[in-house]
Amino acid sequence: MSTSSPDGINAPPPPLSLLAELTHRCPLQCVYCSNPLELEKRGVELETADWQRVFEQAAALGILQVHFSGGEPMARPDLPVLVAHATRLGLYTNLITSGVMMDARSLDALAQAGLDHVQLSFQDVDVEAAERIGGLRGAQARKLEAARLLAAEGMPLTVNFVVHRQNHARVPEMLALGHRLGAGRVEIAHTQYHGWAFVNRAALLPDRAQFDAVTGAVRVGREQYLDSLTIDYVTPDYYADQPKPCMGGWAQRFLNVTPSGHALPCHAAESIPGMVFPSVRDSSLQEIWTSAPAFLRFRGTDWMPEPCRSCAMKEIDWGGCRCQALAITGDAAATDPVCARSPMHDRIAAILAERPAEAPATLHYRRYGSSVGREAELTTP
Numbered sequence: 001m002s003t004s005s006p007d008g009i010n011a012p013p014p015p016l017s018l019l020a021e022l023t024h025r026c027p028l029q030c031v032y033c034s035n036p037l038e039l040e041k042r043g044v045e046l047e048t049a050d051w052q053r054v055f056e057q058a059a060a061l062g063i064l065q066v067h068f069s070g071g072e073p074m075a076r077p078d079l080p081v082l083v084a085h086a087t088r089l090g091l092y093t094n095l096i097t098s099g100v101m102m103d104a105r106s107l108d109a110l111a112q113a114g115l116d117h118v119q120l121s122f123q124d125v126d127v128e129a130a131e132r133i134g135g136l137r138g139a140q141a142r143k144l145e146a147a148r149l150l151a152a153e154g155m156p157l158t159v160n161f162v163v164h165r166q167n168h169a170r171v172p173e174m175l176a177l178g179h180r181l182g183a184g185r186v187e188i189a190h191t192q193y194h195g196w197a198f199v200n201r202a203a204l205l206p207d208r209a210q211f212d213a214v215t216g217a218v219r220v221g222r223e224q225y226l227d228s229l230t231i232d233y234v235t236p237d238y239y240a241d242q243p244k245p246c247m248g249g250w251a252q253r254f255l256n257v258t259p260s261g262h263a264l265p266c267h268a269a270e271s272i273p274g275m276v277f278p279s280v281r282d283s284s285l286q287e288i289w290t291s292a293p294a295f296l297r298f299r300g301t302d303w304m305p306e307p308c309r310s311c312a313m314k315e316i317d318w319g320g321c322r323c324q325a326l327a328i329t330g331d332a333a334a335t336d337p338v339c340a341r342s343p344m345h346d347r348i349a350a351i352l353a354e355r356p357a358e359a360p361a362t363l364h365y366r367r368y369g370s371s372v373g374r375e376a377e378l379t380t381p
């Protein structure tokens, strides 16, 4: 997994993608948001020039794609400037957005800046259910309007739905909506239980029959829309026996930069206590990628315990997910408990057994300065 540089030093291949989390600000308050429970405040966000420097270093490092993410990246007024800068550097630009801040003018500015692709998220097809999960009244109409504007612009579009026990039955309608909106790709992604989703797990975790029904609906949809829609399906780890190679392996394909400039090997890595993540304010992406201790900690296979170390899959799943190992076993260096060979695999069965038959009525909304346990009324725009 490493290459030899001219000076003989082993260097890892460059990451494929930079996830640029421009801000944690967001008008929505999704109960499965993967942002950390402690959201970064506006006052600590990187300035425009900082991000431009980061993109220059990304291009020099060999990164091909920049995903503008958040929070809601459209909350940054300098987004078109940043997209234009990345475009000039030859980077492929993808905007990951809720769409609720998009209008004809802001979309035009992004198109002029050279934006290549938009990934637009929906919480559901049912308006009331969608707005209950996202915590913002009026959001669905704005998203539909954003989709209409994107289609009129001819912008390549992926529509994303996060699925869980409260919307699992509506996957056929989700695929139909994506098709109607002119998306080239629809992503049906089961909730991954990090961040706020971990807090709201009882309200979100489907049972086995619900999971199987979603899988069946995706299978049918793939036949139905064979020639017109690519359907990506992200399965839930809790119903697997084999972990996914999270982020393509720790510090192997992705480099994440938080709003304040911390560089992470995955978006949830700051949940791991005791790790020090370097800042792009102090170090270049090259230095971070090749030698930051946090990036080396779980890269490759040397860190692995048994049974991973002697497993034939170790260079396929790369040990699964470190953040999940931490969340479920208390040890980020443990074998991912999703793996059937993990000595703690029974903890997954215990989580599934503890799942309440009725989803709890209380949802904990993602909010600034919130502490877990704070409930919220839907916000009226």
Ligand code: FES
Pocket: 194, 246, 247, 250, 266, 267, 268, 269, 320, 321, 322, 323, 324
């Ligand atoms: Fe951090 Fe999987 S989310 S390694």
